Amino acid sequence: MRRAAGPTRFSRRAWTVLGIVILTLICALWIYPFLWLASASLKSPLEIFSKGLNLVPDALNWQNYQRAWGTAGFGIYLLNTALITVGTVALVIFHTSLSGYVLGRYDFIGRRFVIGVIVGTFVIPIGMGLIPVVDLTQRMGLLNSRIGVTLALAGSGHAAAILLYTGFFRQLPKELEEAAIIDGAGVFEVFRTIMLPLAGPVTATVAVLTFLAAWNSFLLPLVLTFGSPDKRTLAVGMLAFVGTNETDWPGMAAAAMIALLPVITFFFFVQRYFVEGVAGAVKS
Amino acid sequence: MRRFSEAPAARPLGKRLWGDRWIYLFLLPTTTFVAAYSVWPVLAGIYFSMLDWSGFEASGQFVGFENYRELWNDNLYRNALKNTFVFMVLAVPLRVALALFVALILNSALPFSRVFRTAIFLPVVSTAAILGVVMRFILDPTRGPVNLVLLQTGLIDQPVNFLGTTGLALYTAIVIWVWKWLGITLIYWMAALQTIPQDLYEAARIDGAGAWARFRDITFPLLMPFTIIITLITLVEATNVFDLLLTLTNGGPFYSSEVIDIFVYRQAFAANVPRLGYASAAALSFGVCIIGLALLNMIVRRGLRGRRSE
Numbered sequence: 234m235r236r237a238a239g240p241t242r243f244s245r246r247a248w249t250v251l252g253i254v255i256l257t258l259i260c261a262l263w264i265y266p267f268l269w270l271a272s273a274s275l276k277s278p279l280e281i282f283s284k285g286l287n288l289v290p291d292a293l294n295w296q297n298y299q300r301a302w303g304t305a306g307f308g309i310y311l312l313n314t315a316l317i318t319v320g321t322v323a324l325v326i327f328h329t330s331l332s333g334y335v336l337g338r339y340d341f342i343g344r345r346f347v348i349g350v351i352v353g354t355f356v357i358p359i360g361m362g363l364i365p366v367v368d369l370t371q372r373m374g375l376l377n378s379r380i381g382v383t384l385a386l387a388g389s390g391h392a393a394a395i396l397l398y399t400g401f402f403r404q405l406p407k408e409l410e411e412a413a414i415i416d417g418a419g420v421f422e423v424f425r426t427i428m429l430p431l432a433g434p435v436t437a438t439v440a441v442l443t444f445l446a447a448w449n450s451f452l453l454p455l456v457l458t459f460g461s462p463d464k465r466t467l468a469v470g471m472l473a474f475v476g477t478n479e480t481d482w483p484g485m486a487a488a489a490m491i492a493l494l495p496v497i498t499f500f501f502f503v504q505r506y507f508v509e510g511v512a513g514a515v516k517s
Numbered sequence: 518m519r520r521f522s523e524a525p526a527a528r529p530l531g532k533r534l535w536g537d538r539w540i541y542l543f544l545l546p547t548t549t550f551v552a553a554y555s556v557w558p559v560l561a562g563i564y565f566s567m568l569d570w571s572g573f574e575a576s577g578q579f580v581g582f583e584n585y586r587e588l589w590n591d592n593l594y595r596n597a598l599k600n601t602f603v604f605m606v607l608a609v610p611l612r613v614a615l616a617l618f619v620a621l622i623l624n625s626a627l628p629f630s631r632v633f634r635t636a637i638f639l640p641v642v643s644t645a646a647i648l649g650v651v652m653r654f655i656l657d658p659t660r661g662p663v664n665l666v667l668l669q670t671g672l673i674d675q676p677v678n679f680l681g682t683t684g685l686a687l688y689t690a691i692v693i694w695v696w697k698w699l700g701i702t703l704i705y706w707m708a709a710l711q712t713i714p715q716d717l718y719e720a721a722r723i724d725g726a727g728a729w730a731r732f733r734d735i736t737f738p739l740l741m742p743f744t745i746i747i748t749l750i751t752l753v754e755a756t757n758v759f760d761l762l763l764t765l766t767n768g769g770p771f772y773s774s775e776v777i778d779i780f781v782y783r784q785a786f787a788a789n790v791p792r793l794g795y796a797s798a799a800a801l802s803f804g805v806c807i808i809g810l811a812l813l814n815m816i817v818r819r820g821l822r823g824r825r826s827e
Binding site: 235240248249253255256262264265266267269270276314327329331334335336342345347350351353354356357360361362363364365366369385388389390391395421431445448450456459460465469471472475482485486492493500501511 | 534539540541543546554619637643646652653662699701728758759761778782793796800801808
């Protein structure tokens with residue numbers, strides 16, 4: 234046993250080193266585009282391609298950001314994206330926690346039917362309902378408005394969030410509400426002051442996943458804001474910018490940075506909830 | 518108010534519904550959303566698919582299954598179907614296998630594994646539509662860094678137009694899609710790997726099993742059920758490539774990377790004379806395939822769960 238321990242330990246260390254080398258190479262490939270983008274956003278138009286691989290700009294051209302922010306409208310797009318995302322997250326938490334609560338804790342006529350339909354929405358591809366959603370938004374008079382985009386994003390496909398809440402509320406002890414109700418609190422009061430605070434971790438996961446999905450969404454904001462450029466989101470604005478301005482590469486890089494930085498920063502702070510939420514999907 | 522444990526249905530139906538009215542009030546926001554943005558769109562989509570409708574007038578002319586018959590003979594629709602199929606068949610196994618490879622390395626208790634995981638996760642949290650544009654810079658045939666490196670190291674003599682060559686654009690898109698989403702699949706695999714008891718490896722090590730033997734005899738068989746689930750999840754996700762492909766290639770050059778979603782978008786929104794009915798028929802006929810796939814997913818999951826609880 235003792236003799237075997239020597240070579241085993243050595244080969245284990247060799248494996249570790251090999252693993253780190255492979256991972257470092259992979260990570261370099263994964264991070265390089267972001268580093269290149271960050272440096273391109275600060276380069277001059279001439280420098281951006283002439284030195285290709287060089288990541289350090291000769292001088293910091295902050296005017297790229299000024300152009301993207303002002304002339305190209307990415308300041309407005311950032312505001313639109315932020316409003317739509319915050320609105321979507323708030324609406325999704327509101328409606329999925331309410332329905333998850335009653336689905337998880339009470340038996341009532343139609344419960345199985347409601348759950349069946351909600352689970353069914355899992356399998357509907359986005360493209361399939363696209364034209365009717367545009368038609369519906371137009372009929373409501375909300376085409377080319379931030380509210381129209383927010384409602385569409387908050388309204389379609391949140392089965393996972395509802396089921397997360399349902400599962401959580403289901404396993405809470407029964408006695409929790411009873412005392413409060415004997416004290417004369419209303420049902421909604423109990424939900425707001427006792428149940429929702431208890432579900433904090435679920436709310437955090439739902440908020441993070443919804444935030445990322447809403448911020449990164451493209452198809453719905455694209456088709457719902459065709460007629461009104463000032464209501465575009467960052468992703469949609471990027472497409473328009475590329476379409477009309479194929480020469481301003483540093484400006485585009487700055488615009489891409491404005492779009493990506495907030496969501497990447499957000500992710501760094503809430504990594505844990507995101508990873509848990511995604512990992513939960515495969516474990517269950 | 519009633520819970521699961523109490524015997525239901527002792528009271529008459531009307532009284533029960535009235536007594537539970539607050540429950541339906543709690544459900545109202547969700548049911549309204551689901552009805553408006555999921556159920557109605559599917560029903561309306563079926564109706565729309567039987568219309569000849571440009572969208573300029575309030576409603577179209579009913580033409581029955583004419584749109585479907587036309588789709589059947591439309592070379593561009595078949596081309597988009599073929600591209601979607603090629604995309605799934607190549608990109609899904611690549612993403613699943615590469616993510617497993619990385620997960621296995623990360624799982625062997627390496628230092629900095631959190632840093633590595635976060636790095637691979639960066640593209641996952643980044644907007645797909647923006648990454649499409651960024652990749653157009655990076656792969657630019659004359660001045661992009663990828664071509665510069667390949668030229669400088671002597672791997673190629675001529676710059677390669679990765680996104681502008683008919684035979685290449687779809688495959689480039691597949692590589693970029695795998696790059697973009699690898700981090701999610703990595704998390705799936707790491708969650709799956711954590712379900713394997715560590716003492717199995719210890720026992721095998723004492724028996725003198727090498728790394729490959731341990732993978733073949735322990736890891737691989739125990740991961741089998743997860744392999745099926747992860748592959749099916751990834752297959753369904755692979756139908757959702759619109760954002761990346763529209764900004765990356767816009768389906769081009771010459772429709773060589775046009776998938777179904779881009780075909781639908783082009784017919785419904787990007788054409789001079791939109792064909793909403795025709796686009797609906799294309800979306801619906803493809804959607805039926807996806808729903809079939811998702812149902813298969815559910816059946817397999819249920820089957821696996823049943824086998825495990827036996």
